[in-house]
Amino acid sequence: MKRYIIYLGCMIPMRFPSVEKSARLVFADLGAEIVDLDGYTCCPDPVLTRLAEDEFSLALSARNLALAEKLDNDLLVLCNGCFETLVEAEEMLRDQATRARINAMLAKDGLEYTGKVRIRALIDVLTEDFRPGEIAQKLTKIMPVKVACHTGCHMLRSPQHPKDRIKILEDLTVATGFEVAAYGRELDCCGFPASIADEAMAMKLLITPKLDAVKRSGAEAITTGCPTCLYQLESNQVAMKKLGSDIDLPVFHILELMALSFGHSPETMGLELHRSPAKAFATARWGVSQ
């Protein structure tokens, strides 16, 4: 049986428990065991905290990785930002002097980072460890929905070409029974980091052109593998509506779409915490009963 240590990050358990629930349902359906990483902290976030306090951030990342090492399985990371932070920490901690300095801090918590944990992104695990047939076998409620995919910037910082990275989420979306809507702005940022400094600028230059393109493509919904992008794509639609926009697209994490297509009821997934019409859309398409 496949077994993963799950790294939930902050946004998923605190804002989108529907994604956490979906992860638990989907991996159970796929016959994989999920192990919680008890006592973890924020990765920390790759924008504010790492920018302000690099040493503190690196120590917290190393602590998370050291906790995972004790459980001796791959670390499955559900959030793009967390994935980037932890992989970059792993790289920085290859330097022995840095590792020794950080381990001196972790020693007070009885922990030591040795570099043996394998950090893996959700979309990579779902495509590398499970054959498309394994996913197809679990599809009990396939809905003909046209979906726009937003991979998210932090997932693109990889040795792979960005176009190959965005294809992973698109392939996963197709494997889950959906049609992918090409909209031409797949590589554009959701605008979250920029919005911390200037919300109006981020909305005007990044998110509005992206959502306009999605709408023009005929997509009925958006999917992403990143909870922060999900938050940004939803909250900006709310803000844009106040300025007269008529864009009102449901946004789902890919795990939520998988859980729905695997036959789980939208009524029991916590979709009401979304700020886009995700729950109404899911209920209309997938129904309420299981």
Add this chain to the structure above:
Amino acid sequence: MNEPAFMNQMPAEANVVSASMPSANRLFLELGNPAGIAAAMGFFTEVQKARLMTITCFETPAFFEMLHHLDDSGIVVTLRTILWKPANAFPSVAAINPAAELIEHEIMELYGIIFEGNPRPENMILTDEWAKLTPLRGKVSQLDARMDGNIATIIEHGSTTAPSKRVMKVRSGMGMPEGPPLCPLKCPGKEIIFTIAEDSGTVSRHPNLKKEAGK
């Protein structure tokens, strides 16, 4: 990685407090205070005949980080100096290395930092209507409270997002534990995160943190 031999010849006035060499062609030197920059630049310019590549400035809520980047026979040397707020003046090195003049002007005009000793007081880059706006500096100031708040929330809740009653209710309604397996909920000692923040210098750089985060 062994440090280059010239490190032994660095003048004491440069006040190098730490050095790291992550690769054979990259050297970072941290200076203890801005006063050391003249001696450090003098050494690299006059003794080492190094070329000044550029100077960059990075603003955080508590300080400016000034980075002088030099090419010393193929080794990229970065002199890192912290200018703690509210101080707003940094020694110019234009008299030692004229190439610094224009770069210091960029930082002066974009961040509003005064480079003491830079030979040209007038703006060279921004037009008159931008003269007093210091455009880059304005953007970071609004982040100050958010950064402090972010770090305080991580220390208190282990997360950048404090738990809300609504989310906890939805979680338990789905048969999930109200609290995720985050520290401090699933952590034997809540104070460990604060201890890491103290050890890494974060607490001393964020004076409001102790009050906000508690211990």
